[in-house]
Amino acid sequence: MxxxxxxxxxxxxxxxxxxxxxxxxxxxxxxxxxxxxxxxxxxxxxxxxxxxxxxxxxxxxxxxxxxxxxxxxxxxxxxxxxxxxxxxxxxxxxxxxxxxxxxxxxxxxxxxxxxxxxxxxxxxxxxxxxxxxxxxxxxxxxxxxxxxxxxxxxxxxxxxxxxxxxxxxxxxxxxxxxxxxxKGQRDLVGKHVLISAGGTREFLDPVRFIGNPSTGKMGIALAQAALHRGATVKLVHGALESALDAQIATLPEIQAFSVTSADAMQQALLHCFPEADWTIMAAAVADVRPASYSQEKLPKRSLPSALPLETVPDIVAALAALKQPHQKLIGFAAQSGDIVTPALEKLQRKKLDAIAANPIDQPNSGFGSDSNQAVLIDHRGRQHIVEPCSKLHMAHQLLDFMQTLT
Missing domain, CATH: 3.40.50.1950 (Flavin prenyltransferase-like)
Structure with missing residues (x-):
């Protein structure tokens, strides 16, 4: 600015x-x-x-x-x-x-x-x-x-x-x-935008879980940017930084659904997905979860030395299978090292319209940061580089990029 x-x-x-x-x-x-x-x-x-x-x-x-x-x-x-x-x-x-x-x-x-x-x-x-x-x-x-x-x-x-x-x-x-x-343009009036944000938690017992450091800042920025441009916004979010929870409460125009696990996030997204013109999957969803859950806290001596795991259903793939021609589905790929190659593979494998590949091993970027950077890639291979900027500024660049998708 x-x-x-x-x-x-x-x-x-x-x-x-x-x-x-x-x-x-x-x-x-x-x-x-x-x-x-x-x-x-x-x-x-x-x-x-x-x-x-x-x-x-x-x-x-x-x-x-x-x-x-x-x-x-x-x-x-x-x-x-x-x-x-x-x-x-x-x-x-x-x-x-x-x-x-x-x-x-x-x-x-x-x-x-x-x-x-x-x-x-x-x-x-x-x-x-x-x-x-x-x-x-x-x-x-x-x-x-x-x-x-x-x-x-x-x-x-x-x-x-x-x-x-x-x-x-x-x-x-x-x-x-x-x-x-x-500059005051409301260029997304009439668009229904569905966004996922935050991290999911897969519990072993009432106090222990498999999670990740996602704070939800990128997803909230996307929701704000879309709202400011006139879109109707629905937000499905997992665990958020406490300040962001309070911030959502001040945005009654955004219909928010709070979930904990990947299963709950999938159910909420599937419920909202038919009305969405654009769906942006910015949430950090768990890949695996404990194979069993204990209703009571496990004593330390009862914790397994090797924790049996099972894979979590692929939410993005489930949405892609239901996608209609007028709908656009955008994913995120948080990567270290080479961010473009794995993002391209994910884009093609999950049949996305576009993907945002963002580094988690760069200063002031990724989980918990107020700023971010990315390479935006569409299904035709076009790329747009987002230089380091605030997450809200990156959100607007992503929305601009989505408007060019065919």
């Missing part, structure tokens, strides 16, 4: 403190960041704080009426931004957006801009649930350049427990990265 330009609009609400993390993270990633504070926002957070994090002066209504600019400030800022993020978005500012009102620097700049706009509301539960606010929210969602992050639920600053919490900084940052990549 180096060199991209993000404009942050801050309205008056206690959630304004969360925006500090968003601005700080963007600045550290090399994103040029500017911010506008409404008069009410300054009651919660100071322009000096925001300016320090942006590495640039913060703008207020006082700036709006100054004559030190060569051109009107709202015009300059509107043309400058690649993306406009409004967080927190109050009921007042939401209503102004819907009705095209422009009585301060923030709302004037929205009207003077043409870039995508990301809305992250925050307010008391009773305020959020008022019919006029909900009508305005629905109207904002219908605007092509408006992208939305609905508030979550929890304990609010007013001690009320309910909906109205602004989306967490991690969710805002993910959406920002997607919008900077896609």
């Amino acid at each position: 180096q060199g991209k330009r993000v404009l942050i609009g801050i309205s008056g609400g206690i959630a304004a403190y969360k925006v500090c993390e968003v601005i700080s993270t963007l600045a550290k990633q090399g994103v040029e960041t500017r911010a506008i504070l409404t008069n009410s926002a300054q009651a919660f957070i100071t322009p000096l704080t925001i300016a320090t994090l942006c590495r640039h002066a913060a703008y207020t209504d006082e700036s709006f009426w100054q004559t030190t600019h060569d051109r009107p400030l709202h015009i300059e800022l509107g043309e400058w931004a690649d993306l406009f993020v409004l967080a927190p978005l109050t009921a007042n500012t939401l209503a102004k957006l819907v009705y095209g009102m422009a009585d301060n620097l923030l709302t004037n700049t929205v009207l003077a801009s043409t870039c995508p706009v990301l809305l992250a509301p925050a307010m008391n539960t009773d305020m959020w649930e008022q019919p006029p606010v909900q009508r305005n929210w629905q109207s904002a969602q219908a605007e092509p350049r408006m992208h939305t992050l609905a508030p979550g639920s929890g304990i609010l600053a007013c001690d009320r427990v309910g909906s109205g919490r602004m989306a967490e900084p991690t969710a805002i940052l993910s959406h920002v990265e997607s919008l900077l990549y896609t």
Whole structure:
């Protein structure tokens, strides 16, 4: 995201403190960041704080009426931004957006801009649930350049427990990265995308299992990328990093199915597969499992010196056998050393439309990493190299690659 330009609009609400993390993270990633504070926002957070994090002066209504600019400030800022993020978005500012009102620097700049706009509301539960606010929210969602992050639920600053919490900084940052990549295009509207993620666990007894170090980060990134581009997303996931479990809970638009074993994952995927246009198998599924299972924890002295194993059914092969002409099935091949040769063999043997071969023996790549790299290969032998990047950025490149499949 180096060199991209993000404009942050801050309205008056206690959630304004969360925006500090968003601005700080963007600045550290090399994103040029500017911010506008409404008069009410300054009651919660100071322009000096925001300016320090942006590495640039913060703008207020006082700036709006100054004559030190060569051109009107709202015009300059509107043309400058690649993306406009409004967080927190109050009921007042939401209503102004819907009705095209422009009585301060923030709302004037929205009207003077043409870039995508990301809305992250925050307010008391009773305020959020008022019919006029909900009508305005629905109207904002219908605007092509408006992208939305609905508030979550929890304990609010007013001690009320309910909906109205602004989306967490991690969710805002993910959406920002997607919008900077896609420039706001919703090119997967109408697509049903099915994704598997995380690792499966094959238990020997209630406390011991055969597993792998998959955290589910790549699969979650794929689900987010597809959702941000307008797809209907279903996610079947095994064991995930705890933070990702919490993250899924904040994405009600994604229909998620939590499973443990390979058998359970296969059943869930077979259930969802008929509706899927694209299926992306990013999960790390076990290859073998203990041949028997003990209902009670085995004493250490009873553990076998050699553990009998049996193979796990091949989920990808089962889906490939059911695949219809309009469906696309994509696999992953996590490899060390030569990643392309075994990926090609897997692609052909399992009759996939494409495969992502990614190394697990390279720095900042593979299991547990926030970044990844890969060679994308389709059934005709075309290859696309994904240089090291964030897993969300790689997810978007994979979705782009899938759109070229024939």
